[in-house]
Amino acid sequence: MMPLRPDLGGIPLYAPSPLDDVSLDLRDNVNLWGTPPSALRAVQAATTELLREYPRVSAGALTQAVAAPLGIAADQVVAGCGSDDVLDACIRAVATDGATLAHADPTFSMIPTFARLNRVTPIAVPLRRDGAMDVDALLATRAAIIYACSPNNPTGTVTPRGELVRLFDEAPGIVLLDEAYGEFTDAHDLRREAAQRENVLVTRTFSKAWGLAGLRVGYGVGSAALVAAVTKARGPYKVNAAAELAAAAALTQDGEWVREVARQTCIERDRLAAAMRRLPGVTVWASEGNFVFAALDRPAKDVADRFRSRGIGVRAFSGLPGIGDALRIGAAPTAETDRVIAALDEVFA
Structure with missing residues (x-):
């Protein structure tokens, strides 16, 4: 067997x-x-050299393009093969034996799967009746990792910015805030906030508003120390050369x-x-x-x-x-x- x-x-x-x-x-x-016009042109202009060589180990051009408009350092950004790759790597980077991960229920279906694959026990916490996450109940689990998604998938509901900041303040461990749908709401953008804290990683994706789902690109923003740990757990070459080129072009030219x-x-x-x-x-x-x-x-x-x-x-x-x-x-x-x-x-x- x-x-x-x-x-x-x-x-x-x-x-x-x-x-x-x-x-x-x-x-x-x-x-x-x-698809963003500049991103499409970047892919169409890909050269033989670009495709035959390995990409940059950590997608440096992309992390710089993410960091610049946020006013943060490039080493506070980690890119991956979609934001789910970054979430998975962060769980792997911080999980210890017997660790737990608390998440709203329902939410992004891969989160309990990523937890189990990294030998972490997921704890499901029901949403509030208004669709927001129950921050008090999430904190009450004392989980080493708390995953929050706002706007939430699949409900689309948001958790107020103040409640998310309180979650950052009071969490006993790491908070993963998934802002995959952040471009469609004015409720919050907590990327800069995450860069100023030691225990928060905010992830975003190019698969939704940015129209690049087929290239699989996402990123996370946090402290340099947390980003370094996630980068190590993620492994090298997770963003292919064409994807990095297209995503960086879109960020700098197609906003x-x-x-x-x-x-x-x-x-x-x-x-x-x-x-x-x-x-x-x-x-x-x-x-x-x-x-x-x-x-x-x-x-x-x-x-x-x-x-x-x-x-x-x-x-x-x-x-x-x-x-x-x-x-x-x-x-x-x-x-x-x-x-x-x-x-x-x-x-x-």
Whole structure:
């Protein structure tokens, strides 16, 4: 018998079902407005030398591009193969035998998986009724690592800035704040705050607002000491050369493009949310991500199948703690949003 970890069988594999028959896939919250123009040009101009050589060990051009507008040092930024790579590496960097990780429930589904893979015990803490994280309950766990996601995935709800800062102040160990959807909200941007503290890492991604999900780029901001530990745990060459080039180009040249796309995204998200609020048996949450989240009074899989029969892919959730069945539908440009709205009455008939 192959000598595998005995607990590996109990850790779920992340493997979404392919939807080959769908022409509009709104499951993954990617940027359907396109790719930043400078990033696309950077990839198209990639040379043989760029592709045949190893990339920089720690994506120095990218970390400098992240650090400069924040007014922090490049050694306070760690890049990775998506922000989930950075989160995974941070857990690995700080976890000790018998450590625990507290997280809101529901939240980003990979967090308890990353915890278990790093031999850390996850502790799920229900969201408050308003969708914010229960900071007091998270602190009460005395967990060595506390993961916070705001806007939260999959609900889109935010936790107030003051509550997050209090979490930083009172946490017994490390706080991981996931701001993957930070470009779509004005509620908080705590990257500079994290750089001034020893116990906080704030992560962001290029997979959502920045339209570079296929290149897998993300980063974390924190103290130089914490970033150095995460970098060591992450390993080298986690950001490929083309991805670093594209992400750095987007940051330095396409900021206005991304801000305009984020503005349009919020308009279309809110338009879809308003249309769904009129449906019976549907409770739309106050999402500040690039998606609509709605609790249902019927099986979510059945509703998702009805969308699928009309060529539209949506994310179905079954039995979420404190919520039940729910749907998450990514925001899309006007024509695509019109298509979803037009299907609502038939889907929910």
